[in-house]
Amino acid sequence: MGEVAMDDYEVVIIGAGICGLATAVALQKKEIKSVVMERSExxxxxxGAAIGIRQNGWRALDQLGVADVLRRTGxxxxxxxxxxxxxxKQQEMPMxxxxxxxxxxxxxDTLYAALPPTSVKFGCELESIKLDPNxxxxxxxxxxxSSITPKVVIGCEGGKSIVANFLNLKPTKMFPLCGVRGLSNYPNGHPFDQEFARFRKDNNLVGRIPMDNNLVYWFCAHPYFPKDDRIWEDPEAIRQSTLALLSDYPQEVKEMIEIADANSLSFTHxxxxxxxxxxxxxxxxxxxTVAGDAMHVMGPFLGQGGSxxxxxAVVLARNLAEKGLDNAEEAFNLYVKERRMRVVRLSLQTYFTGMLLxxxxxxxxxxxxxxxxxxxRNSSGHVDYDCGGL
Structure with missing residues (x-):
């Protein structure tokens, strides 16, 4: 993993996904140096195609100092x-x-660009974590x-987190649903309004969100049918399977899937x-401690996993800066206390919504x-949440 001074390893973040990079940016803004260890090269x-960010997520991005750059992209x-x-039946409501x-x-890319060039170490796949008995x-x-002994470890490496296993968190469970995602480009401009449209029939749901004048993000959630998993590694198999499933959907939905960029197509249980x-x-x-999907992986039905x-990231950095690295255990206890019921409510609403579908x-x-x-009672009340300032 290269030569790095030991004091650079005071705070180690596992995983350079959205939450891992955001945590590093938040810590940097509080003048706490961290290193992100990423298993990929x-x-x-x-x-991943796209991510919806609601009002609560934009509040966090404002605190991280990257919101204005990102607002120009969607x-x-x-x-x-x-x-x-x-x-x-149709139902319309203001967002x-x-x-x-x-x-x-x-x-x-925006979160990565906000960090010093040496902040992320690639090709560092975690095998295990334990506590030094002394x-x-x-x-x-x-x-x-190789092995290192940092002061602090933050696991942000997703739903199959090794750090979460170290904390003895219960294994993740599977919805009886799978999700297909894709991006469709309309060179001459798409005809859609600035709306989040959802089309539902039986147990199938298609969502569509325009990203700019030409690009549209879409997803399809439908019951999971076991197949040879290798089929889902083929973008064209994903496309044809989805089109067959949605054969009686409006033509605009089918066309959107037909023209989708093959590289953007993904299938997930x-x-x-x-x-x-x-x-x-x-x-x-x-x-x-853990953060992001390592802590609370949830279905995409509320679009809140990323946010x-x-x-x-904001809450963790705020508590760590307030208590200091020498009191990291106290800081993490406060962080967990602040976040627990927030993520419980989000996860419960997401769970009920997914099971309903x-x-x-x-x-x-x-x-x-x-x-x-x-x-x-207020189905969109979760977007009013404010995680507070750094």
Whole structure:
């Protein structure tokens, strides 16, 4: 992993995804030096199509100092429109607060550019983590045989996090749903309004969000049917399977999938960390903690996974700066206390929404509708959240 002075390893962040980079930027703004260890050989800015950022996420990006750059890359979405293709019913409502859809690449590149060039170390795949029995400091062992003993470790390496396993967090679970995502470019301009449109029929849901005058992000959530996983590595197989599934959808939806950039197409069996596990989970041990998907991976149904990770970064850096690295354990306890119920509520609403979409009977659908209406009277209230200042 190259020669780096030991004091550069005081704070180690595992994973250079959105949350890992955002955490490094937040710490830098509080004058805390960190190193991000990324297992890939280069920045992971070509995977993933796009990410929707609602008002709460923009508040976090403002604190990180990168919001204005990113606002220039995506148009502001003004309303939501839900179309029920079964009965032809439409529902329109104004979008609550600032909402833009960004290329994941733009977000990753902008966060990376806000860091010193040596902040991210590539080709560093974590193999294990343990606590030194004498100093209680975390010891990180990498698959190349190297090891380091930093003061602080923050796991931001997604739903299959080694750091989360060290904290004995319960394994993630699978929704009975999968998600297809893609980007479609209209060279002469697309005909769509500045709206987040959702088309639903049976247990299938298609969402569409324009990103600028030419580019459109879309996703399709539908029941998971086990197949040879290798099929889903082929973009054209993903395209044809999705078109077959949506054969009776409006022509504008089918055309959008037909012209999608093959490199942007992805298929994912959707996973989540159960809300009840988040209530009880141990998110820090000594000077080790987790953030982002490593803490609270959730389905995409509220579009809050990325924004929740941005919030984590701000809150974590604020507490660490306030308490200092020598009191990192206290800082992490405060961070977890502040974040727990926020991510529990987000995860619970996302869970009910996903299970409603995948429900196999009208009785189950009714049950999830009742639960959502009782617990989340304001279905978009989560976007009003403010994670506070750095």
């Amino acid at each position: 280069a920045l992971r800015n070509i995977t 148009i502001n979405i003004k309303r939501e429109r839900i179309v029920g293709l079964d009965g032809g 609550n607060g600032e909402t833009r859809c960004l290329r994941r690449k733009d977000l990753i 100093t209680t400091k975390p010891v990180l062992q990498f698959i190349d045989g 959707l996973r989540y960390r159960a809300p009840w596990d988040l209530v009880r989970g141990t998110f820090c041990k000594g000077r080790v 929740a990770g941005l919030e984590d 995948g429900a196999s009977s009208r009785l189950k659908q009714f049950m999830y509708v009742v639960l959502l209406s009782l617990i989340f």
